[in-house]
Amino acid sequence: MARCLGSRSRLGPRRPLLFQLLLSQPFLRHASANAKWGNPLSHSKPTPSQLLRFALTGTTQPARHESFTSHMDQHLRELFSEQWPSDNPPPLPPWSSLQQRTTGSHKKAVLKALKGSTKSLQHLRLLIENNVNDGQGGALLQTERCRFLAQTLERCQRHDSYGEIxxxxxxxxxRLGRLGVPISHSLFTLGMYYSCLAFSASALKWHLKGYLSLGPERLDPESSAPLVEALNISLRLLSFQEPGYNTSEMLNIVTGESTDGDFSEHNLHSIMPWANHEDSPLPVGQYLxxxxxxxxxxxxxxxxDRTLKGLGPDSPPHVFQSAYDCVEALIEVGNSSKxxxxxxxxxxxANGSLPGLSKFRGLRSVLAAEGMAQVLPQLAGKEYLSILETQLGNMEKRLGITWDRQKSVHTSISNPPCISSKQPLLTVDGDSTGYGSSVRLIAEIQALGCSKSMLELGKIVDLLDEYGGDQVHVSLSSKEAAHYDFSWFPERSPIAFSNSLSLEETDKPKPWSPSSLGLLRVRPHNDGIHLAVERSLHLMQLGYLVVRPKLTHQVDLGETQRWEETGHIVTWDxxxxxxxxxxxxxxxxxxEPDKPWIVADPSLGLDAVMTISPGNDLLDQIDMNPPFGNSGRGYCVDVDPGPDLDL
Known part of the structure; x- marks a missing residue:
């Protein structure tokens, strides 16, 4: 199993910056005062890959040699043992001369590079080194409220972690400060955005302080929404990666609240649109x-309280949905009473009702909350019948049947002429009405797939065994995929790892383990180095994907097109x-665990990592962002240890 990086690799900019410093200046520079100085030539100069490995993992040795400590490791630890001050930005790498001025030709080249050709931090560093050496260059970098710089950094996400960005x-x-170039609110906003993605409270505090130093300008909606979304994504990932993570430091930066009761006036909330006592035009659900x-x-x-003031029986549906978002989040953190x-x-x-709750996407978690079943009938009022109908429909899908309103009978969901009313779901001889429908499999995965209970995830594994040998049509939205048919062949844990025991290799088939449940962790990497746990995918194996050309009128319908493997497995996020x-x-x-994968030129309309839609409906297909979403992304796959799981 791949070695898991410590939490510092996700939060702190110190180690990635250390790598930049080492590459950008002579060896032995900026050494600790406690280092034992010797002859610089007595130590061989480390390669860039060794420096990056040391910056991220604390050793220059590959994972298979982690028990061995080299002289180079010891020397680097002595040289870089000091901590960066937590309240100051890291020192500036001595990029080349600041005397070169930005000319008109350079301006065009810089804008062209920022708009498309710069795709990594290394390229960006060279661009800034050569062109941002005066006021004009600094202003150019911040053109259109840093829009082009933001686009460049987004492209850099293919190769570099949030912390490195x-x-x-x-x-x-x-650098701009040394040049005496005015720094815009937008540049500090960009820093706050990546602080939120990296979930670094100290970095967010520093950039917020810089933002406020320019004047208490309120963030506009276009800037506020990404910050909230980034923090929400980080928190959702943390709940799977580090359950029980202490968020009090981030709470203090965002709202000013602290565990000791003190309140800081310099906080992110003070410049957010929702801090205004007037009604904000922005939806408040995600912020709540x-x-x-x-x-x-x-x-x-x-x-x-301000949300409730704008809430009434005739309020638009999205206002109620925003309020329900808050309710769902409170349930997630274990505050069911609130x-x-x-x-x-x-x-x-709403005059004794809960309008639109039956259509709320998080209805399942609301209904499962402690004590909710007892109070919901009284609180929901006339909406309660709609809630029951929604739940009944979900239950019918999980049974493979549906209700025909015209005939007032239940039928097979995949074969409407087959009536299931007054018929057993499964007979002794194996006949069933709808019980073998793929809709039932999909509905069960959607109902249980995000559970943190191993027993509930185990029900999905058992169901995959039932559907072994079947095939489920898969819809893709890409134009290239229009010429092919895709299918998912359900199978439990089609991929195994040599360093983990499978279910069949153990004498105790249950209780379940992450390996026997087929849980995977997908982490981005660069040159064999895991960038960070911040963008991991936490997946459950469901089978594999196959493809064949679509039948055309020229093809004899009697001919059977053989399915071909794509090399992709189907999983649930x-x-x-x-x-x-x-x-x-x-x-x-x-x-092989930790083997790097990259598909630079996807074929058949398939990316290396992408969302798919089992069945014929593309409406439910969710965008791949976050946290993967780029072709050409390198990644490693191993068993997800599942620290969030319980029995």
Whole structure:
């Protein structure tokens, strides 16, 4: 199994910056005062890959040699043992001369590079080194509120981690300061955005301080929404990667609240649109969810109270959905009593009803909350019948049947002429009505796939055994895929790893383990180095993907087109609730853990990692972002240890 990086690799810009410093200046420079100085020539100069490995893992040795400590490791630890001050930006790498001025020809070249040709931090560093050496160059870098710089950094995500991008922004700000170039609010906003993606409270604090130093300008909606989304994504991933992670430091930066009761006036909330006592035109649901996940009390209550003031029986549906978002987030963090109290307040505002709750995407988690079943009939009022109907429809899908309103009978969901009313779901001789439908399999995965209970995930594994040998049509949205038919062949854990025991290799088939459940972790990498756990995918294997050309009128319908393996397996994303196909080079068998994969030129309309839609409906297909979404992305696959799981 791949070695898991410590939490510092996700949060701190120190190690990625250390790599930049080592590459950009003579060896032995900026050494610790405690280092034992010797002859520089007595130590061989490390390669760039060794420096990056040391910066991220603390050793220059590959994982298979981690028990061995080299002289180079010891020397680097002595040289770089000091901590960066937590309240100051890292020092500026001595990029080349600051005397070169930006000319008109350079201006065109810089804009062209920022608009498309710069795709890695290394390229960006060279671009800035050669062109940002005066006021004109600094202003050029911040053109159109840093729009082009932001696009460049987004492209850099293919090769570099959020922490490394954040370090680069820190260095840019420091460089502009040395040049005496005015720094815009937009550049600090960009720094805050990557601080949120990396979930670094210290970095967010530093960039927020810089933003406020320019004047208390309120963030516009286009800037606020990405910050909230980034923090929500980071928190959702943390709940799977590090359950129980202490978010109090981030809470203090976002809202000013602290565990000791003190309140800081310099906080992110103070410049957000929702801090205004007037009604904000922005939907408040995701912001309420963020405050709930951070376990805010004071600010959450303030924003919630203002939300209730605008809530009434005739309020638009999206207003109620925003309120339900907050309820769902409170349930996620274990505060069911507060969630119930919020539903009571919503019901009062809506004259004893909960409008639109039956259509809320998080209805399942609301119904599963402790004590909710007892109070919901009274709170929901006339909406309760719609809730029951929605739940009945979900249950019917999980049984493979549907209700025919015209005939008032249940029929097979995949074969409507087959009536199932007054018929057993499964007879002794194996006949069934709808029980073998792929809709039933999909509905069960959607119902249980995001559960943190091994027993519930185990039910999916058992169901995959039932559907072994079947095939499920898969829809793809890409134009290239229009010429092919794709199918998913359900199978439990088609991919195994040599360093993990499979279910068949153990004497105790249950309780389940992450390996026997087929859980995978997909992490981006660059040159064999895991970039960070910040963008991991947490997946459950469901089978593999096959393809064949679409039949045309020239082809004899009697001819059978053979299915061909694509090298992709079909999985379920346990964090974001979506079907994902991922390329692993084979459909089944043993896989070498930590083997890097990259598909630079996808064929057949398939990316290396992409969302898919089992069945014929593309409407439910969820965008691949976050956290993967780029062709050409390198990644490694291993067993997900599942620290979030319980029995």
């Amino acid at each position: 954040l370090s680069t922004i820190n260095v840019i700000i420091t 969810s963020l405050l709930a996940r951070l376990r805010s009390k004071q600010v959450l209550q303030e924003v919630w 969630a119930t109290a919020h539903l009571e307040e919503i019901s009062k505002c 346990r964090v974001f609730g979506r079907f994902v196909s991922i390329f692993v080079g084979k459909s089944c068998g043993d896989l």
